Amino acid sequence: MQRDRAAISGGFLLSAALFLGGLFLYHWPETRGLVGDERYYHAVAERLARGLPVQENPLWPPLYPRLLALGLWAAPGSLLAIQLLQGALWLGSAALLHGVARALFSSRAAIWGVTFGVLWLLDLVAYTQLLWPEVPHLFFLSASLYAAIAHGERAAGAVSSGVLLGLALLLKLVLLPIAGLLAVFVAVVGEAPPQRRIRNAALLLLATFVTTLPVTLAQMHEHGRFQIADSGGLNLWLGVHERPWHQGRVRESTQPQRVALFADFEAREGRPPSVGDRQDLLLADALATLRGQGLSATFGAQFPEQYTRLLDREGDFTRRLVDDPLNRYRLAGPTLRKALHAAAHAGWFALLAAAALGIATLRWQRPQRPGWEHFFALLLIYAAVLFFFVLARPRFLMAFLPALLLLGGAFIEAVDAHRKGRSTSRFRLTPLRLGLGLGLAAVLILASLQAPTPAWWEAGSPPPGPASQQADPLLR
Numbered sequence: 001m002q003r004d005r006a007a008i009s010g011g012f013l014l015s016a017a018l019f020l021g022g023l024f025l026y027h028w029p030e031t032r033g034l035v036g037d038e039r040y041y042h043a044v045a046e047r048l049a050r051g052l053p054v055q056e057n058p059l060w061p062p063l064y065p066r067l068l069a070l071g072l073w074a075a076p077g078s079l080l081a082i083q084l085l086q087g088a089l090w091l092g093s094a095a096l097l098h099g100v101a102r103a104l105f106s107s108r109a110a111i112w113g114v115t116f117g118v119l120w121l122l123d124l125v126a127y128t129q130l131l132w133p134e135v136p137h138l139f140f141l142s143a144s145l146y147a148a149i150a151h152g153e154r155a156a157g158a159v160s161s162g163v164l165l166g167l168a169l170l171l172k173l174v175l176l177p178i179a180g181l182l183a184v185f186v187a188v189v190g191e192a193p194p195q196r197r198i199r200n201a202a203l204l205l206l207a208t209f210v211t212t213l214p215v216t217l218a219q220m221h222e223h224g225r226f227q228i229a230d231s232g233g234l235n236l237w238l239g240v241h242e243r244p245w246h247q248g249r250v251r252e253s254t255q256p257q258r259v260a261l262f263a264d265f266e267a268r269e270g271r272p273p274s275v276g277d278r279q280d281l282l283l284a285d286a287l288a289t290l291r292g293q294g295l296s297a298t299f300g301a302q303f304p305e306q307y308t309r310l311l312d313r314e315g316d317f318t319r320r321l322v323d324d325p326l327n328r329y330r331l332a333g334p335t336l337r338k339a340l341h342a343a344a345h346a347g348w349f350a351l352l353a354a355a356a357l358g359i360a361t362l363r364w365q366r367p368q369r370p371g372w373e374h375f376f377a378l379l380l381i382y383a384a385v386l387f388f389f390v391l392a393r394p395r396f397l398m399a400f401l402p403a404l405l406l407l408g409g410a411f412i413e414a415v416d417a418h419r420k421g422r423s424t425s426r427f428r429l430t431p432l433r434l435g436l437g438l439g440l441a442a443v444l445i446l447a448s449l450q451a452p453t454p455a456w457w458e459a460g461s462p463p464p465g466p467a468s469q470q471a472d473p474l475l476r
Contacts, residue, residue: 162207354408
C-alpha cells in the first residue's frame with residue numbers, strides 16, 4: 001500500500017511537470033502564434049470580453065468563445081488565465097473519469113490507469129494551452145458520463161447528465177447522435193426498477209434538449225435553421241474529396257474546388273451563397289460524388305486513407321515540436337525535441353493498444369444484459385463509421401477519449417481478475433481473445449504509422465517560410 005501511494009504521488013508530480021512544461025513550451029521565449037480555428041475563437045472571445053457586439057459564424061458551436069471570454073475578462077491581453085482554466089478542466093476530467101472507473105472496475109490498476117491516461121497523454125496536455133475546445137468538451141462529457149453511470153438510477157443524476165451532455169454539445173457536435181444511445185443505456189443498465197430507469201432516460205433526453213434549446217432557437221431566428229451549429233456538409237465534403245498524402249506530408253488543397261462550386265452558385269442565383277447555402281452545396285456535392293462513384297470505388301477511395309488520417313501518430317503536440325515558425329514550440333536543441341516526440345508516440349500507441357485489447361475482453365453473448373463497457377465499444381464503432389466518410393484528424397478522437405481509456409481499463413481489469421483467479425461475468429481473458437486483441441492493436445498502430453514521415457522530421461529542423469496552417473473561412 002505504501003508503494004502504491006508513492007507511485008500515485010509520483011504520477012501526479014509527473015502530471016504537474018507535464019502541464020507546467022507545456023506552459024513553458026508555449027510561452028518561451030515568446031508566446032506562439034494563433035492558427036486556424038484559434039483565430040476565430042480568440043477574435044469572438046475578445047469582443048465578448050469587451051462587451052462588443054459579435055457576429056458569430058454558425059459553423060461553430062457557441063459555448064467555447066464564451067469560456068475564452070471569461071479568461072480574457074480576468075486577464076485582458078493574456079492567454080494565461082485561459083490556459084489555467086483549461087488546466088483545471090483537464091484535472092477535473094481526470095477526476096471525473098477516475099470516478100467512472102471506480103463505478104465500473106474493482107482493480108486499482110484499472111482505475112488509476114484510466115486516471116493517468118488523461119494526465120499523461122501529451123496531445124491532451126497540449127490542448128490545455130491551445131485555443132481549441134477539446135479539453136472543455138472532455139470535461140463536460142466526462143461529467144455527463146459520471147452522472148449517468150454513477151448516479152443515473154436517480155432522477156437528479158439523469159437530469160445532471162443531460163444538462164452536462166447539452167453543454168458538451170454546445171462545444172463540439174461530433175457526439176450529437178450519442179444522446180439517444182446514452183439514454184438507452186440509462187434505461188437498460190442498473191438494478192433500479194424498469195419504470196424508473198425508463199423515466200430517467202426520458203429525463204436525460206429532455207434535459208439535453210432544454211439545455212441546447214436557446215441556441216437552436218437563436219439559430220432559427222438568425223439563420224432559419226433549427227440547429228446548434230452546422231459544419232456537417234463541409235466535413236463530409238472534405239472527407240470525400242481530401243487528397244492523399246504526398247511525400248513529406250504535402251497535400252494538394254481542395255479549396256479551389258469549393259471556390260468554383262460557390263462561384264457557380266453565384267452565377268446561377270445572382271447572389272453570393274450564405275453560410276447555409278454553402279453547407280447545402282457541399283453536402284449535395286459530396287452525396288452526388290458518393291452516389292456517382294458507387295460502393296466499391298468509395299471503399300477504395302476512403303479505406304484505409306481515412307483511418308490513416310484519424311489515427312495519425314503526428315498529433316497536435318508533435319506537430320508543434322518542429323513545425324513552421326509561427327506555430328512551433330521554440331525549443332533549443334534536437335535531443336529534447338526527439339525525446340518528447342518519442343514519448344508522445346509511445347503514449348498514443350499505448351492508448352490504441354489498450355483500447356483494442358479491452359474490446360477483445362468484452363463478453364457479448366446473451367443472456368447477459370448490456371453493461372456500460374458495451375456503450376463505450378459502440379461509441380468506437382460509431383467513430384469508425386463516421387470517420388470513414390467525414391474529415392478525419394487525430395484531434396477529433398479526443399471526443400472519444402473516455403471510451404478509449406475505459407476500454408483500456410477493462411483490459412487491465414480482465415488481466416487483474418485472471419491473475420488473481422477471480423471470475424467476472426463482464427470480461428474474459430483467453431489466449432484467443434488476447435491474440436485477437438493484439439492483432440487489432442497491431443492494425444491500429446500500423447495505420448497510425450502509414451502517413452509519411454514529415455519532411456521537417458527527416459531534416460531534423462523546421463522548414464523555412466510562413467505558417468503552413470492558415471485559417472480557412474469554411475473549416476469548422
